[in-house]
Amino acid sequence: MNYPNINPFSGFAYDELLQTLLPDFVLAFAFFTALCYAVLAKRFGQQRPAVGMSGTIGFALAVGLVWWEQAHDYSIRNLGPIAVGTRGGRVCIRR
Numbered sequence: 001m002n003y004p005n006i007n008p009f010s011g012f013a014y015d016e017l018l019q020t021l022l023p024d025f026v027l028a029f030a031f032f033t034a035l036c037y038a039v040l041a042k043r044f045g046q047q048r049p050a051v052g053m054s055g056t057i058g059f060a061l062a063v064g065l066v067w068w069e070q071a072h073d074y075s076i077r078n079l080g081p082i083a084v085g086t087r088g089g090r091v092c093i094r095r
Contacts, residue, residue: 020075021066027076028065033058 036054044050069075 020077021070024069024076025062025066028062029058031058032061032065036061 033054036057037050040050040054044053
């Protein structure tokens with residue numbers, strides 16, 4: 001069967017934002033915040049300053065990464081084949 005395109009955001013002005021930039025931002029924010037918290041929690045003992053600073057640094061780094069991605073017409077979606085190849089290579093090497 002031939003189904004029509006049912007994307008509710010296709011006519012929306014922020015189509016690119018919702019399809020590429022927002023997922024990239026969410027992934028980058030989660031990664032950078034977790035990384036910063038792992039480092040700062042040792043220094044501040046898992047207190048509120050560590051949470052606040054890791055959130056702020058993670059947000060700033062995620063915005064910078066998404067800004068760079070948009071300037072260079074790049075997305076995390078482009079890393080899919082690279083990630084699969086790298087993981088497959090690691091599995092083959094360990095055996």
